Amino acid sequence: MDEHPIQSLIKTSMESIKEMVDVNTIVGDAVETQDGSVIIPVSCVCFGFAAGGSEFDAKGSKENDKKDKPEFPFGGGSGAGVTVKPVAFLVVGKEQVRLLSISQNTTVERIIDVAPQIIDQVNSIFKKSKVDSTVES
Helix, strand or coil: CCCCHHHHHHHHHHHHHHHHCCHHHHECCCEECCCCCEEEEEEEEEEEEEEEEEECCCCCCHHHHHCCCCCCCEEEEEEEEEEEEEEEEEEECCCCEEEEECCCCCHHHHHHHHHHHHHHHHHHHHHHHHHHHHHHC
16 A cells, blocks of 8 residues: 555654654753762653645546546645753752752642651651660660
């Protein structure tokens, strides 16, 4: 079965998008600072893609009248758009890993950032209470 012209339009567009965007677009290249921390940018990538085409009736075409299966002229186009928006920086230090959001009003990132500290505090409370109960016995 012959390939329809719209298939080549879509294939070309998708290959171009694939070339433009890779994992380094979403998670950027790491940058090492003087104190040994590593900063990694994290971005949000949005895609839009459209393709379309139309076949026109070729009535009255002498070449088409001679064929068993008439071919219709094809007109088509495709387009794509990509938006890359930085959303956060992952900072890997010597003692901790932090996610610094670009918009400071995000509660989820703050919870994720503070969760390890809370877990450490809860663990130390349980360890302290266990030691105290052992000493009293």
